[in-house]
Amino acid sequence: MPDPTSKASIDFERCRIEDGKGWEKLSVERILDHRYIQIEEVRYQTPARQTPVDWTVARRKSAIAVAPMLPDGRFLLIQQERYPVQRALWEFPAGQIDDIHNRENTDVILNTVHSELDEETGHQLAPDGELIPLGYFFSSQGYSDEHVYLFLAKNVVPTGKGPSPDAGESILGCRALTASELSDEIACNHIVDANTLSLFARLCAKGHIDPSD
């Protein structure tokens, strides 16, 4: 269990999502109430517009994505069959926050990072490892509220038990790439998911990776 007084918890609290000020939902009509996605027609009063605006919004669980770094500095990626896009992608481990009533709770989010790391790669933080929050991103802000919290897991080691993915998942492999190899795979359009690209952007911007190396 993450310690709420831990550095990871305190750092995470500094970059969590806050509600926008001056926004109001004048009406909400739910047109699809599905287990995995809810579609709403919403009338918004926004801080900048003089008149309300009607918009279609897809509600989704929030999620996490994590860049696992080995003690030698290489990054772990998994290859996973992604059904909606009909291909197997190489990407950083990621997963949804299933406890929807506590989806913005720091402990719940950090626990999800640890369990996805374990389940998808068979790795865990080493005793001297560190979980470093890298903010969040919106996957498609034009129509969805889905957001993904990003983390660097520095110094991960095998659990010894191997991966244990969910039955619905189809994880085909796991491999370690140097920062330079990761950059090359991104440059040539082999890595194509928003989670991995957004993590790479934050890792570069915060100086954890130098793509010119």
Add this chain to the structure above:
Amino acid sequence: MPDPTSKASIDFERCRIEDGKGWEKLSVERILDHRYIQIEEVRYQTPARQTPVDWTVARRKSAIAVAPMLPDGRFLLIQQERYPVQRALWEFPAGQIDDIHNRENTDVILNTVHSELDEETGHQLAPDGELIPLGYFFSSQGYSDEHVYLFLAKNVVPTGKGPSPDAGESILGCRALTASELSDEIACNHIVDANTLSLFARLCAKGHIDPSD
């Protein structure tokens, strides 16, 4: 109109999306048929799984996002009210490909880049400017087929007519950032959308930006 024999067209053709091999849709049930989003329950036979898998998929138009670079090397970002996430975000210009019957047509995609650049920033490519394709990304491959084609528009200049956004859009401003300022805004979690982060990742990986500068 883009020239199909132009460098941008030829470069774009090299990194377009291709269908995954060995995938089959055994059944499709459409549970929501909406103007902006279609939700389907799909049974897939995948190349790697021994048994079929049922999955909920959100179909969306494809889109483009473009990093406009001024002759002095600074990048143009716009600030836009994004209703589903209830805040105004600073981001690179982006837009959907409205011609759904030709959504993977190179000319249609390149035309959308030029018109979004014009409408959202009031800029266009200079006579010596270049539109450089930077591949694509999937915004949320766990549930949606939405994909966004990425471009660098090198050497953009004002059209003289100013921006002309759609009535439903709420664009509040436009500003130019150096690569270093852009990197700082990404590092401190002020830039939080998948389009801009994915463009930044490709710009870094392909050497157009050095975040350590």
